[in-house]
Amino acid sequence: MLHIVNKSPYERNSLESCLRLATKGSAVLLIEDGVYGATKGGNFEGKVQAAMADVKVYVLGPDLSARGMADRVLDGVSVVDYGGFVDLVAEHSNCQSWL
Amino acid sequence: MPMVEVAGKEFEVDEEGYLVNLADWDENIAGYLAQEEKVEMTENHWEVVNFLREYYSEYQIAPAIRVLTKAIAKKLGPDKGNNKYLYELFPYGPAKQACKIAGLPKPTGCI
Amino acid sequence: MSDEMDMEEGGVVKQFMFVNRKAPYGTIYALEGLEVVLISAAFEQDVSMAFIDDGVYELKKGQDTKELGQKNFSPTYRALEGYDIEKLYVERESMEARGLTEDDLLVDVVVMDRAELAAKMAEQDVLISF
Amino acid sequence: MKIGVLVNEGPYTHEASDSAYNFTKAALEKGHEIYRVFFYHDGVNNSTRLTEPPRDDRHIVNRWSELAKQYSLDLVVCIAAAQRRGIMDENEAKRQGKDAHNIAEGFRISGLGQLVEAGIQCDRLVTFGD
Numbered sequence: 001m002l003h004i005v006n007k008s009p010y011e012r013n014s015l016e017s018c019l020r021l022a023t024k025g026s027a028v029l030l031i032e033d034g035v036y037g038a039t040k041g042g043n044f045e046g047k048v049q050a051a052m053a054d055v056k057v058y059v060l061g062p063d064l065s066a067r068g069m070a071d072r073v074l075d076g077v078s079v080v081d082y083g084g085f086v087d088l089v090a091e092h093s094n095c096q097s098w099l
Numbered sequence: 100m101p102m103v104e105v106a107g108k109e110f111e112v113d114e115e116g117y118l119v120n121l122a123d124w125d126e127n128i129a130g131y132l133a134q135e136e137k138v139e140m141t142e143n144h145w146e147v148v149n150f151l152r153e154y155y156s157e158y159q160i161a162p163a164i165r166v167l168t169k170a171i172a173k174k175l176g177p178d179k180g181n182n183k184y185l186y187e188l189f190p191y192g193p194a195k196q197a198c199k200i201a202g203l204p205k206p207t208g209c210i
Numbered sequence: 211m212s213d214e215m216d217m218e219e220g221g222v223v224k225q226f227m228f229v230n231r232k233a234p235y236g237t238i239y240a241l242e243g244l245e246v247v248l249i250s251a252a253f254e255q256d257v258s259m260a261f262i263d264d265g266v267y268e269l270k271k272g273q274d275t276k277e278l279g280q281k282n283f284s285p286t287y288r289a290l291e292g293y294d295i296e297k298l299y300v301e302r303e304s305m306e307a308r309g310l311t312e313d314d315l316l317v318d319v320v321v322m323d324r325a326e327l328a329a330k331m332a333e334q335d336v337l338i339s340f
Numbered sequence: 341m342k343i344g345v346l347v348n349e350g351p352y353t354h355e356a357s358d359s360a361y362n363f364t365k366a367a368l369e370k371g372h373e374i375y376r377v378f379f380y381h382d383g384v385n386n387s388t389r390l391t392e393p394p395r396d397d398r399h400i401v402n403r404w405s406e407l408a409k410q411y412s413l414d415l416v417v418c419i420a421a422a423q424r425r426g427i428m429d430e431n432e433a434k435r436q437g438k439d440a441h442n443i444a445e446g447f448r449i450s451g452l453g454q455l456v457e458a459g460i461q462c463d464r465l466v467t468f469g470d
Contacts, residue, residue, distance in 0.1 A: 021328045032355045082366035096337040097467040114437035158289035249452040336459040
């Protein structure tokens, strides 16, 4: 299953809820303001790193670059473009957007 | 929007003749709306119209036709809770006609 | 209500889950989400609703919108049973975090802990979230 | 693969419509079929042809219309959500006795059933919103 999170974890609980309900082996893609959840040095770094033991985390490059955060991606997080976003949707049997 | 006067009471209908304010509804207005739909109201018609009003007041929606027939079957028996019976009473569709006469909001045609 | 109902799609039955995570009235998502759920009943699919986070507040008893000028649509959740939509899942963690219990809710629900609900979500064909 | 897209937010305020557009375009370029793009909630505001952004900004409405033309996309605007928010096509305006209509080229107004049907027909349904 692919989970899509588009909210900054500093503003809303979407990322936390997503990680709470993501089963082992699922994928989480951070887009829009959600990309801040995949960056180094903030309060969510530990939480996301811990989650990566069970889920694979991706971040949308264009949203990351737009926000000047492209050089701060957490280790272990994969950066994808829109084509990669499409591939993730196709590879997983279903998807849920944590709006 | 057009104003209509029935039995000394003024009420507003929309372009398609639906009652605009649900609270305006009374049996006289229902009679007028039925006339506009060319439906002659019998006891059986009133039974369905009143059923719809009760359903609406309980659930705040007009039921889907399938749900209506099921609910009517439960309350009034299977010989009334079926499409054939309801379409005989309201030939252009219970949703369109019975809801209109009951003063319920116009269906948005969502399918 | 519409006169053209019971649309079957060549016998395909998929598992649909409508995921509700927002409180009522502050935004329109809960109300318009419910409208989709009611329409989905006409398609003979395997429909469920999940109430997570503030979505749990949609089911709180005693809603009274008189002074708001908005329609109180909470009674409509009680109509779902008549639409054969009977799988209403509430996440226990979300409910408890908000100081609510099952007795506070206006319909019968299945309370699931996060692991159960996560597994339920994972097996769906289609998830639509509001 | 057959993919459906649900857009729940209007243009400009939120990035959802941009994300949905970029996703849809990328999927088409990769050879996937976009079965339908459904606009719901404030997403219906993506379909008004009266939109006139500054020249140096992207034209979100026209961009959808052009993509629809290029790929024969089915862009469907929910009628109930559209009526609430003042989006009308010519037929609907006539039916409601309005003096104007505003739907942009390439969009059509239809019922919520089109969203459920997309869920049934598509291999994947992806939601964009707030």
